[in-house]
Amino acid sequence: MSDESGVALKSATGRGIVLAAVCGSSLAFLDGTVVNVALPHIGDTFDSNMDSLQWVVNGYTLMLAALVLTAGALGDHYGRRKVFIIGVVWFGLASALCGMAPNVTTLLTARVLQGIGAGLLTPGSLAIIQSTIRKQDRARAIGAWSGLGGVFTAAGPFIGGWLVDGPGWPWVFYINIPVVVLCLVATLKFVPESRDPAANGRFDLVGSGLGMIGLGGITFALVQSGARAASLTAAVIGVAAFVAFVVVERRRRAPMLPPAMFANRQFSAINAVTFGIYAGLSGVLFFLVMQLQVVSHYSAFAAGITMLPFTILMLLFSSRAGAVAERLGPRLPLTLGPALSAVGVLLLLTVGPHAPYLTHVLPGVLIIGIGMTITVAPLTAGVLAAADSSHAGVASGINNAVARAASLLAVAALPLAAGITGRAYQDPAAFDSGFRIAVFICAALFAASALTSVLLVRNPAKTAPEPTQPACRTQCAVGAPQLDPGLEPAPATNQ
Structure with a gap:
């Protein structure tokens, strides 16, 4: 396969492929955070305790983490486009059921179903880019995918707050429906079918x-x-x-989880960094919007909009951060980014009763945003560069499973570790005390990720281009060897 094979990012089809992939992954990412700002209102509506509110988040995340690896393998064998479409439709139907839930039991059931849909579509969104966009454009495409996915993750509390204070919390689920429609239209029009030719059908x-x-x-x-x-x-x-x-x-x-992939120290190290980063970020997003509402007396919209600077930073600079990391290698951004995020998290210790936004909230949010902007694109590109490109579905599935498992365990463990149980979310003094404990734990998780990167992540050795050929962009990270033609994914075919 020649270097020019695949779809050019600047073509209409290339942009359509990225649009479909971003819409799909954004459904999963957005729904992982948009619900957080609605939790106090859901609790009041159904008179629920903290355990039930945790399960509103964790029922979804559990299924996403459990199925994302199997879904990656299903896509590699049966077709990434086909499995992706099934996941998007499933997700849309489950979202409608969440919004119509008459009680907390129905809501929890619907959230589990929604997690199944997210598990089916999430690995396919990145694998579609990896297997259809031509190699010299993949780093930029992945940077756009990861940056926009991070934007939707960060935009969740802002969108959720606007909806909760407006039409009501069920609309944090109904808002998914137009995105589902756009995703389906883009996928059917632009995305070609692709498979792993080595997939044997055994799951x-x-x-x-x-x-x-x-x-x-x-x-x-x-x-x-x-x-x-x-x-x-x-x-x-x-x-x-x-x-x-x-x-x-x-x-x-x-x-499902090939042990041989973890024999690669780079792959294992970047996944370890992923775990710490997403555990810390999920903890911050879960607690901050509740702290602002319960303790600082912000409205749901005001609490959600506090993350807007984070969103803007991710939107404007994630792709550029990916391009810089492609030249420098993953080690520096995966060290500097989490370290900055740890500092930003500690600055949130100033968030208490009637905390002014500009002096007590904004500094921490800005520093976390800068740290995550530096981190997200190199993290995604680095883990794919460390794996065989023909196993794009499995590699992206593993990394997604690690991130979701980190989020799941963080939201499950942090309230217990911080002493926020029962109806403590309705007691400002109790919640404020627990929030401060949670902040220290989240900062420690980011710091541990930075230390892991320093000790274990390495920049791949640079390889010189052939004398008779022009220099080529490397795959995902600077110094990653050019892909062997025999390891390229099979040519994409329209279905």
């Missing part, structure tokens, strides 16, 4: 099930603070499932 359903039981058991144990016997039982089941998961994955011919 690790046992591994997927054990992973879901493990994550679910640990999450239940952390969230159900008032039922000690049930929590202990769930913890034992979760740990046993994880042990069985490791044993099964090491023995299967076609594992």
Whole structure:
């Protein structure tokens, strides 16, 4: 396959492919944060305790984390476009059910269904770019994808606050419907079908099930603070499932989580950095918007709009950060970005009763935004550069699963660690005390990611171009070797 194969990013089809991928991933990313700002209002509507509010977030994240690997493999075999479309439609239907939920039990069930849809579409969104955009344009396409995905993640609280104070919290789910329609139109019109020619059709359903039981058991144990016997039982089941998961994955011919991929130190290190970053970010997004409403007495809209500078920074500079990281390598941005974010999180300690936005909230949000802008695109490009390009679905699935598992465990564990249980979210003094503990933990998670990058992430050695050929853009990160033609994805075919 020649260097010119694939779709040019600047073409109408190339832009349409990125639009479809961004819309799809944004559905999953946005819904992971847009709900946070609505939690106090959902709790008031259904007279729920903190455990139920955590499950509104974690029921969704659990299914997303559990299915994203299997969905990547399904896309590689049956067609990334096909599985992506199924996930988008499923997600849209589940979103409508969430908005119509008459009680908290129905809402939690609908959130689980929504997580299934997100799990199906998320790995396909990045794998579609990786397998259809020509190699010299992929770094920029991935930068646009990751930057805009980060924008939607950060925009979630802002959009959620506007909707909660306006038409009401059900609209944080109904807002997904027009995005679903746009995504389907762009996918059907622009996205060609692509598959992994080496996919053999065998799927690790046992591994997927054990992973879901493990994550679910640990999450239940952390969230159900008032039922000690049930929590202990769930913890034992979760740990046993994880042990069985490791044993099964090491023995299967076609594992969901190929152990060989983690033999690559760069791939393992960047995924470790991913875990710390997304655990810290999820914790901050979960607690900050609630702190501002419960303790600082902001409206839902005012609490959500506090993250607008974060959104603007991600929108304007993520793609440029990806281009800089392509020249410098991933180590510096994956060290500097999390370190800055840790500083920004600590600045949020000033957020208390009647905290003025400009002096007590904005500085921390700006520093976190700068740190995440430096981090997100190099993180995504780096993990893909460390893996074989023909396994784009599996590689992106693993990285997404790590990020979602980090979010899941952070939202499950942090309220317990911070002492925010029961109806503490309705007690400003109790919530304020817990918020400060949570801030220190989130800052520590970012700092641990920076340290991991310093110690373990390396910049790939630069390879000189052939003397008779012009220099080519490298794959995702500077110094990543040019892809062997035999390892290129199969040519995309329209369906």
